[in-house]
Amino acid sequence: MNLLTQTTQHDLQALIAITGSKSETNRLLLLQALYPNITLENTSNSDDSEVMQKALSGNDEIVDIHHAGTAMRFLTAYFAVNEGREVVLTGSPRMQERPIKVLVEALEQLGAQITYEKEEGYPPIRIKGQKITAHKVSIPANVSSQYISALLLVAPKLENGIELTLVGEITSVPYIKMTLALLNDLDIQTSFIENVITVHPKKEVESKVMTVESDWSSASYFFSLAALARTATISLTSYKETSLQGDSALVEIYKQMGVTSHFDGNKITLTKQNDFVYTDLNLELNNTPDIAQTIVVTCLGLGIGCHLTGLHTLKIKETDRLEALRIELTKLGANISVTNDSLILVATKTINQDVSIATYNDHRMAMAFAPLGLKVPIIIDNAEVVSKSYPDFWTDLKSLGFIVLQRWSFT
Template identity: 25%
Template sequence: MTATDTTTGVDADRAEAEGSGLSPWSALVGVPHVDVAPHRAPIVTDIALPGSKSYTNRALLCAAMADGRSTLTGLLRSDDSYWCVESLRRLGAAVTMDGTTAIIDGLGRRRPHPEARLYIGSAGTTARFLPGLLAAGGPGRFTLDASRQMRGRPLAPLLLALRQLGGDITCPGTEDAPPLEIEGVSLLGGPVRMSGAVSSQFISGVLMAGPMALNGVHVLITDHVVQKDYVAMTLDMMETFGAIVEADDDLAEMRVEPGGYRPADVALEADASTATYFLALAAVTGGRVTVTNVGTATRQPDLRFIDILERMGCRVTREPAAVTVEGPPEGRLTGGLDVDMRPLSDATLTLAAIAPFADGPVAIHNVAHIRKHESDRIGVMCAALSTLGVPVDERTDGMTVHPARPSHGVMETHDDHRVAMALAVLGVAGAGVRLLEPGCVSKTCPPFFTLLAGLGVGVAGASGG
């Protein structure tokens, strides 16, 4: 990986100086828009999709904190994973990339560059997982900065918990948000009480630091854990890298013993959130799509999107490592649904994008927190649907989308990968769509539009320097 990639022309140093989330792994840099054409024929394909962002960044960080060599295959090459890798290199870890395979010579508790300045772009998982690992590791004073977008997403619950465990973490700019200054060997560990109602990533950030803290960590949840699956994914990955963990069934009490991480070789599965867009294409075109590299054995909650598609009249075939969705003839979906999307909130916009093609309203509830993601996803999606002629009722915690035949539109993506990909699906099933600043898909799926074109969908403008 070099500072400048000849395909994209993105200079990492310049991106950092400008507070950008772009990276040398970005796609569509300098491309002002992409046109997605309507597609009337059934989409039929077997497809392997890029690796899971959630698993990729968890595995990268555990491997870098292990004392020895790990090999990760199926890694997601995206903006978020680029900046995670780059931060680990700046700390002194040796990371060799070959396509989607990473060989990592981990650091254990060593910090060869004790004054490292780290930049994580817009990588939310890295922002929440790395501070505790820095505070619990070897001596040093580290600076962790992020993109303009990420600086606007406070980390208060995480920082409060880490400070209660002894972590010396200060915020010289915005309170409780990057940039952060972190003192190594400051995280003593021990018991800590946390709310789980805001973000599971805050809990994961404390847990991942546990094996390296002097006294481990004992996390007590004071209310409930939102999206418990992601915490379970964290615990699974930690155990894969040799951590000793205990947790009750509700994840209300979790213990992590001190002792560090051991190297491991890990094959990463596809990203279930990315899979929702391709499975949705089967639903709205009356086609059949098989995703060949993620199935019911996964911990990723967004794969439960197939349960919703089944309720909407699709035929679903489930296997441990693959899933198939067959849409009803001509994409005539069943509506009249009321769906709690909290457990799989990243799939909210996918459901909203196919809801106009149902024969009755689709009500989405319990996702107020997605207003504070890369964009106000509820507000943005409701505005987009209205612009395209789809009646929609906006609520604080969701929306109700009514049946309609969407018109063509020119749509802002709001620097939000999920907005861009969801609206692309809507355009395929509707009258087409022009998406402005489409490169935001690089956060989780840089080849998205290339994959879409490979299915026979008309995609124009997806090239640039």
């Protein structure tokens, strides 16, 4: 348990170096396993990426990816096409509650051999790697984009590539486009026309150094801090004004919460606007669900309401994030309601202090609530869970003047 006290430093100034995007890193690690002459720089130091790298480089029959959802999806596809290799892919108890059936069925359409070790539709799964020659496959479009990206990432190594039809309304398009852009960077031909994605086969790629952009999801907590501070000038490296990451939408979203963003080379500087007039937010986050927790907590801290939609994928994350938000925000005195794909926060001017926030083994719960330390003393349970995506989070918060007691003692 960590006590995150209200910082005495309400005027925030710092230069923060955030490591590479977990989303980009995990995609590139898989591509590097397929094409070993790729070299990667500025990769994520997150637990998820370390688990992914270990699984790809090892020869174990049982591959345990713990809480790493991205690794579960990507490795399911990777091992399915890894001819002659047989593995059991498993994870934490929570991971064994997260569905995998949609991806398994898509791979089975292509000829993969996958069976369930326990409950049908859920890990652990036994995968017998096959040579895949079929290339036409369909998948529901409103599922996690990681299912879709998993298929696309292994596609160029298949004999005939993939022609993937997305059925229904597409979710998280930026993440699909990120995957395709990384393939294109390796001169792998792709197309995305209406609801059909095609990836052409490519046996070999030219040697290339690929530098991972810093993680925009991790940057979201500093947007929140800038919004909640009295004054703020927070610079973050290394970020691109034209990013592959969907969460770069933060720039436009936080304009509505009084934060301006200025790019200078590979650095972005966040500045709190003085005398900003706040209004309730109405946002559709179908393409950027991972920043929903940060946004709603920021709104609570600012004393404004919000209506966030497009959140159906949050129910199958590390926890049911919508229900977790409802429970924890209610402890803080919020008036919040949730459905299967949305939440409504009613504006309130008071926040209960010294509340213990449960994190549900979810890194984003810990980090999303931490900026409230600018408003009230707050307790973050199981704070070390941040290592899943951002191991340096508490150290970087210290550089902004926060004091974290018990497990860490910062002054």
